[in-house]
Amino acid sequence: MAQPEAVIDSAAPEMSTIYIMGKRYEVPKGLTIMRALEYSGYRLVRGAGCRGGFCGACGTVFRTQGDYRLKVGLACQTVVEEGMHLTQIPFYPANKALYNLEELKPNLATLVQLYPELPRCVGCNTCTKACPQGLDVMDYMAKAMRGDIAKVAGISFDCIMCGLCASRCPAEEVQYNVAILARRLYSRYIAPPAGHLAERVREIEGRKYDQELDRMANMSIDELKELYNTRDIES
Numbered sequence: 001m002a003q004p005e006a007v008i009d010s011a012a013p014e015m016s017t018i019y020i021m022g023k024r025y026e027v028p029k030g031l032t033i034m035r036a037l038e039y040s041g042y043r044l045v046r047g048a049g050c051r052g053g054f055c056g057a058c059g060t061v062f063r064t065q066g067d068y069r070l071k072v073g074l075a076c077q078t079v080v081e082e083g084m085h086l087t088q089i090p091f092y093p094a095n096k097a098l099y100n101l102e103e104l105k106p107n108l109a110t111l112v113q114l115y116p117e118l119p120r121c122v123g124c125n126t127c128t129k130a131c132p133q134g135l136d137v138m139d140y141m142a143k144a145m146r147g148d149i150a151k152v153a154g155i156s157f158d159c160i161m162c163g164l165c166a167s168r169c170p171a172e173e174v175q176y177n178v179a180i181l182a183r184r185l186y187s188r189y190i191a192p193p194a195g196h197l198a199e200r201v202r203e204i205e206g207r208k209y210d211q212e213l214d215r216m217a218n219m220s221i222d223e224l225k226e227l228y229n230t231r232d233i234e235s
Ligand code: SF4
Pocket: 120, 121, 122, 123, 124, 125, 126, 127, 128, 137, 138, 141, 168, 169, 170, 171, 172, 173, 175
């Protein structure tokens, strides 16, 4: 997902004219929207996180020159275009149910009780087109309407909770919140117990790692860096 950003040629960068919240700016071509915002003097306290397309904090709505359609994307992954109009939507105030997972059942009734708007989906596919992760959002919503918790959990696994799907939905659905509810229900009630996890918990409770943790707690920063850099990495 992460892409290299263009290096600004400080001698004579080629510039693009863009409009941030209606105000005109000149920015070097090839910048992402996030870099263009900062180049223009915006300090991103909200609307920026990982800068690599993983955290979903930088949802942005924009329109390109000569096109009437509104588009959405991640500011850290979308490159500015000449004449682009844009604004950020770092938070989308959509419906968010509160629940205690221990009191829920993994079925359709739970999904509809917590998100009563679920059956209102009209199957327009706008959410899928909006998703910067390339997820088939309409498909997982269709599975949710059938109560197929496992399928929703699987299809939505790479959702980064950016909220862009909800921002475009004509039925006021909150796809990502339905999806995370399904993933929680799946993990709690449907997925087979992870044997290796139970084993590791037993080891920790048996204090197997205490000595090693004590040794690391007394290491210098350089020793810790060396340990980190030479750690075993799963392939
Ligand atoms: S945008 Fe909304 S109404 Fe359209 S398919 Fe997606 S969830 Fe359904």
